[in-house]
Amino acid sequence: xxxxxxxxxxxxxxxxxxxxxxxxxxxxxxxxxxxxxxxxxxxxxxxxxxxxxxxxxxxxxxxxxxxxxxxxxxxxxxxxxxxxxxxxxxxxxxxxxxxxxxxxxxxxxxxxxxxxxxxxxxxxxxxxxxxxxxxxxxxxxxxxxxxxxxxxxxxxxxxxxxxxxxxxxxxxxxxxxxxxxxxxxxxxxxxxxxxxxxxxxxxxxxxxxxxxxxxxxxxxxxxxxxxxx
Numbered sequence: 001x002x003x004x005x006x007x008x009x010x011x012x013x014x015x016x017x018x019x020x021x022x023x024x025x026x027x028x029x030x031x032x033x034x035x036x037x038x039x040x041x042x043x044x045x046x047x048x049x050x051x052x053x054x055x056x057x058x059x060x061x062x063x064x065x066x067x068x069x070x071x072x073x074x075x076x077x078x079x080x081x082x083x084x085x086x087x088x089x090x091x092x093x094x095x096x097x098x099x100x101x102x103x104x105x106x107x108x109x110x111x112x113x114x115x116x117x118x119x120x121x122x123x124x125x126x127x128x129x130x131x132x133x134x135x136x137x138x139x140x141x142x143x144x145x146x147x148x149x150x151x152x153x154x155x156x157x158x159x160x161x162x163x164x165x166x167x168x169x170x171x172x173x174x175x176x177x178x179x180x181x182x183x184x185x186x187x188x189x190x191x192x193x194x195x196x197x198x199x200x201x202x203x204x205x206x207x208x209x210x211x212x213x214x215x216x217x218x219x220x221x222x223x224x225x226x227x228x229x
Contacts, residue, residue, distance in 0.1 A: 023048065024119040024120025024121070025048070025051060025052065025053045025120060025121070026053070026120070027053070027120055027121055028053040028054065028055050028121070029055070030055040030056070030103075031101075031102055031103055031104065031184075032055070032056045032057065032058070032059070032103075032104050032105075032106075032184055033053050033054065033055050033056060033103075033104075033105050033106075033121065034053070034054050034056055034063065034105065034106040034107070034108050035051055035052075035053050035105060035106070035107050035108065035110055035112060035117040035121075036051065036052055036053070036054055036066075036108050036109055036110070037050055037051040037070075037108070037110030037111075037112070038050040038051070038109065039066075039069045039070040039109050042069070042070065042071060043070055043071070044067065044070030044071075044072055044109045044110055044111055045109055045110045045111065046110075046111050048112075051109075051110050051112065053105075053121065058184055058185040059104075059106065059148070059184045059185040059186060060148065060185055061147050061148055063106060063108060064091055064093060064144060064146075064147050064148065065091055065147065066091075066093075066108045066109055067091050067092060067093050067108060067109060068091045069109075070109055072091065072092050072093070073089050073090060073091060073092050074087050074088055074089070074090055074092050074200075075088065076088055077199060077200070079199040079201070080199050080200040080201065081200060081201050081202055084200050087151055087152065090145050090146040090147075090150070090151045091144075091145070091146065091147070091151075092144070092145055093106060093107060093108060093143065093144045094106075094107040094113075094114055094117075094141070094142075094143055094144075095107065095141070095142050095143070095144060096114050096117070096118055096122070096136075096139050096140065096141045096142070096166070097139060097140055097142065097176075097177055097180055097181075098122055098137070098138055098139045099138045099139065099140065099173065099176060100138065102176075102180040102183070103122065103139075104180060104181075104184060105117055105118065105121055105122075114136070114141040114166065115127045115134045115166075118136065118137070118139065122136075122137045122138075122139055123137055124136075124137030124138060124164070125137045125139075134166075135164045136166030137164060138163065138164075139166055140155065140156075140166060140167060140173055141156065141166045141167070142154060142156075146190075148185065148186055148187050148190065149186075149187035149189055149190055150190075151190070151191070152190070152191040152192065152193050153177075153181065153186075153190060153191070153192045153193070153217065154192075154193050154195045154200060155167075155168050155174060155177060155192065155193070155194055155195060156168065156194075156196070156197050157169075157173075157174065157194035157195070157196075157203055157205060157206065158196075158203075168194070171220075171225045171226075172225070174192070175220045175221065175225060178217040178218075178219075178220035178221050179220075179221050181217055182217055182218065182221055186217060187217075188216060188217050188218030188221065189216050189217075189218065190216060190217050191215055191216055192214075192215075192216065192217055192220060193206055194206030194209065209226070212226060214226075
C-alpha cells in the first residue's frame with residue numbers, strides 16, 4: 001500500500017520499505033496505540049532508535065496535527081485522482097486497525113511504513129524485507145488526511161484480496177473500521193473513500209457507494225449495507 005505523501009519542503013517521503021531490518025518496538029497493550037517518532041530539524045524520524053509505542057485513549061486533533069511539525073502532508077501526484085488535489089497541504093498520517101478486536105495503531109512523527117510499525121504489535125504479522133514477505137495478520141491499513149472532521153479516511157478495498165493482505169475485502173470490513181474510528185474519537189461527518197493504491201485513486205465500488213449516499217463514517221455505521229461486495 002504505497003500512498004504518496006510529501007514534505008512541504010520537497011522530496012518524496014514515502015518510499016518502498018527499506019531493505020535494512022528494524023527490530024520491532026516492544027508491544028504496548030491497549031485498544032489504541034501510536035508509534036511516535038521524534039521530530040528533529042523539521043523532519044519526522046527515520047530511525048527506530050528515535051521511536052516509541054505509546055498507549056492512547058482517543059484520537060484527537062493534537063495527534064492528527066503532530067505530523068505537520070514534520071511537514072508530512074499530502075502531495076500532488078499525476079497518478080492520483082485530480083479531485084484529491086483539494087486536500088493538498090493537509091496533515092497526512094497512516095493507521096491500521098485489527099478486525100474483530102478494533103486494536104488500532106497510528107504512525108506519528110515517523111517514516112515507518114504500516115508493516116514496520118505493525119511488527120511486534122499485532123498477532124499474525126510477518127515482515128521479512130529481504131524476502132519481500134509482508135503478512136498483515138487480521139488487520140486493515142488506512143490513511144488519514146486532515147483533522148478529526150475535514151479531509152478523509154482512505155481505505156484500500158479489494159474483494160479478491162487475501163485476508164492477510166491488510167486491505168478491506170468486504171463492506172463489513174469498511175463498516176467495522178468506520179464504527180471503530182467513531183468510537184475512538186473521529187467526527188462521524190469525516191469522509192471515507194475506498195481507494196485503489198498505490199496511488200490515491202477512488203475505486204469504482206467507492207463511486208457507486210457515494211452515489212448511493214455512503215459518504216461519511218456515520219453513513220457506513222448507520223445505514224444498511226448494499227449488496228455491492
